[in-house]
Amino acid sequence: MITISVCMIVKNEEKVLERCLKSLKPIADEFIIIDTGSSDKTKQIALKYTDKVYNYEWQNDFSHARNYSFSKASKDYIYTADADEVIDDTNIERFVKLKKAMLPEVEIVQMKYTNQLQYGTTYNYETEYRPKLFKRVREFMWINPIHETVNLEPVIYNSDIEIIHMPVMSHANRDFKQIQKVIQSNIRLSKKLFIMYAKELFIAGEDKDFLEAKQYFQNAIENETRGLDEIKAAQCVLTKCARLMKDHNLLLKNSLKNFADNKPSAEVCFELGEYFFEEQDYVEAAIWYYNAAFETECELNIHYAGDYPLKQLANIYQLLGNKELEEEYNRLFSKWELPKSPDA
Template sequence: MLICHMKTISLCMIVKNEEKILKRCLDSIAPLMDEIIIVDTGSTDNTKAIASLYTDKIYDFKWINDFSAARNFSFSKATMDYIYAPDADEVLDKENQEKFKLLKDALVDEVEIVQMYYVTPTSNNTVQNAQKELRPKLFKRLRTFSWIDPIHETIKTTPTIFDSDIEILHLPEGNHSKRDFSVFIDSFERGNTLSNKILRMYIKELYKCGTDEDFLKSKEIFLHFLDNTVCFKELSCALAHSYRILKDSTSFFKYALKDFATDACSEMCYEIGLFYKEIKDYNEAIIWFYNCAFEVGPIIDVEISGKKAFYELADCYQKLYKLSTPKNKEYQKMANLYKEKGDSFVLPETI
């Protein structure tokens, strides 16, 4: 007879100055945990005092601008079967607490990673490209290896992943983009190779909430990795954006036209639309914003082919209306149409 014991779980969290939200997070998940480990990376508020209400396993870790190093340290302190790795701005509501408990009761040894839905309400969505997406959140602490294949046998290296229906509410208090940008730049300056995943995330965050200054600080990174064929289109978009800021039209079109050597993307159409809008050629800008919205698709920011393109179309038509003599009511009609489209745009649940 097969006897299964309920799996035990270590919560491993890294924190810094989270006094406003840490209690909310731990109240929602602590009863489901068998061990709580908090790694503090330099708090100057009451974060550690709040953490001490839930656990005595609180560790200091000197922040070195490396989230992986801090998370690896937190995982090294775990002793249970599985590790749950939340951030302080996450919350499990009552329904999903029950789902988590059912998962814990039914978890079998074969499962090495459990994915959960990461749900960010529109009001809290700062750098996300979706309202709801699966993310790995629960990890088997000790992994065993098995031989597979009846001949030319090899070790199975891909983990067994279970996609649960648990939904984690992501409720950030503010925008952490400036902190994240500094980590990207510092890692590059220390000679670290940025993975394709990190390059894409870096560019996505810049497009979501980066300033002109943030793009220009990053230009050398874009140029350094431009030969990366996997991220070539994203890097070309970021470079075109940077040179548009610098009003260097020669360099702008050098990178903008590279996108059209293959399949065009919404982001590059948007950049060209902005280029023509900035020189007050609104009719040409409208062509590119229309292509951005309706003819091609986004690769970096889903809002660019939706809300952002619609607002730019509305603005261009409004400017043409103001310039028209006599007043062209068709321009005003189109401006109102695209303003309504922009106002009604919502992020997709998943991407």
């Protein structure tokens, strides 16, 4: 049977930490708790479960903190947990069975992360697979009987274990401040972080967050080293910024470029609908909301291709006095459900 180090980074988590640690105790062979500067009872709670509680001077870098936690682990596999997660009894049983039956070649185990949308900031589905369990020491193996090469692809197993995300508040404001610090340090955002920043804006951002991000995305869109996915994400952000600022030139530049590759983004169409709705040009607004709902795909927030434009279409036809279309779009709005994640 494999052994597991549970590695966590925490700060001021007294409301949820014990709930998490208690649920993980049956599968943990050791807890590694990295405290990044708590001023509440977080450390006292952690010390009830382990003496491996380490003070860590915050470096404005979550990866650095995660790597530090991994460096303290000593067991076969490392399980990464956040304080606002819980594993119930049924899934702990599944986890125990996995510990007993783990094949030695498995290097990463993915688990179903559930209840993502409560205070969600970057995800569009209620349940998605996430890598959660990692082999601490990886063995490199040669493959192929001829033209041999080292296998660089990890062996990944998709388990049936479900982790319940149970936050008590949104971390969006913290995340935006952290990303702005990274940008101000002139560190280039990776493709993943660049797109996640845009996603977080569209899922959890307020108007001020978009406007604070405008210059960064404006600079990035002019950078020829950014790929198409990143450019499309930036166009979505800048189209919304243009609408908020009533900047017609910026609105045209980004929306027209977004359409140029024959794959317009639902977010851009929705923002054009919002623009014409605010101008009280309801017929034109309806065209763009329809495009968002039925003719395009979302880049960042799945609601922009679903219930958001459907609700606005119902509102428009109410204003236009078209009872039949108002009822039809209200019906579609009420029936709309989040599609299932393709991998869950």
